[in-house]
Amino acid sequence: MIRVLLADDEAMVRAGVRAILDTDPGIEVVAEAVDGREAVELARAHQPDVVLLDIRMPRLDGLSAAAELRHAMPDVAVVMLTTFDEDEYVARALGEGADGFLLKASDPRELLIGVHAVAEGAAYLSPRIARRVVADLRGGRLTRHDHARKRVAVLTGREREVLALVGEGLSNQDIARRLTVTEGTVKAHVSAILHRLDVTNRVQAAILAYEAGLTTAR
Known part of the structure; x- marks a missing residue:
C-alpha cells in the first residue's frame, strides 16, 4: 500500500x-494539509511514502516544503502537483529535490501513474513538462555533454550502468531485474551515484545521464 500525504490550500482541489x-486500491491517503508548514509537520507524524505538494500555499510554499522534506526525510518521494508550468517553477522544483512534477490539468491517470512511479523509486514528469526539459537539454547539448561526461567519469562501470537505467526512467525494482541483482543492491548504487555526482534526486541524475550520452531521452 502506497501511503500518500496531500497538501493543497484549496478544499475543492484536495477533494x-x-x-x-x-x-486505486493500492493507494491510501493518510493525511491532508492546507499549507506547506502543516505538510512538513504531518509528514513527520505519518511517515508517508509520497507527498503531493501544491506550489502556491500559505505559510510555507510547496517548493520550500519540498526542500525541508528532502533534508529531513530523504526517503520520502515528493511530487509537485500544480496548475503552474512556468520554467522557473520546474527548475526550482527539480533543484529542491522533487521526484516528480504533475499538472492539475493532466489526465487523472497521470496522477496515479506518477504516484506509483515515485513510490517505486523512479522519477516522473508530466509529459508536457518532460518535452520542455528535453528541448532545453538539446539546446545546450554539446557544452553540457562535455561537462556531464567529466562528472560521470568518477563513477564505476556498474554505477554508470545503473545511472543509464535511471536515465531511462526505470524503478529500482526494474533495474534489479535488468541487472539480475537485489533491489537493495540497486538502492545502494543509486545512493552512491547521487552522492558522488552531488545531485539531490533521480530526476537530476537522469538529466545528467542524458547529457553524458548514457541514455537517449524520449
Whole structure:
C-alpha cells in the first residue's frame, strides 16, 4: 500500500485529487494539509511514502516544503502537483529535490501513474513538462555533454550502468531485474551515484545521464 500525504490550500482541489487517488486500491491517503508548514509537520507524524505538494500555499510554499522534506526525510518521494508550468517553477522544483512534477490539468491517470512511479523509486514528469526539459537539454547539448561526461567519469562501470537505467526512467525494482541483482543492491548504487555526482534526486541524475550520452531521452 502506497501511503500518500496531500497538501493543497484549496478544499475543492484536495477533494478532487483525493477522489482520484481513492480509485486505486493500492493507494491510501493518510493525511491532508492546507499549507506547506502543516505538510512538513504531518509528514513527520505519518511517515508517508509520497507527498503531493501544491506550489502556491500559505505559510510555507510547496517548493520550500519540498526542500525541508528532502533534508529531513530523504526517503520520502515528493511530487509537485500544480496548475503552474512556468520554467522557473520546474527548475526550482527539480533543484529542491522533487521526484516528480504533475499538472492539475493532466489526465487523472497521470496522477496515479506518477504516484506509483515515485513510490517505486523512479522519477516522473508530466509529459508536457518532460518535452520542455528535453528541448532545453538539446539546446545546450554539446557544452553540457562535455561537462556531464567529466562528472560521470568518477563513477564505476556498474554505477554508470545503473545511472543509464535511471536515465531511462526505470524503478529500482526494474533495474534489479535488468541487472539480475537485489533491489537493495540497486538502492545502494543509486545512493552512491547521487552522492558522488552531488545531485539531490533521480530526476537530476537522469538529466545528467542524458547529457553524458548514457541514455537517449524520449
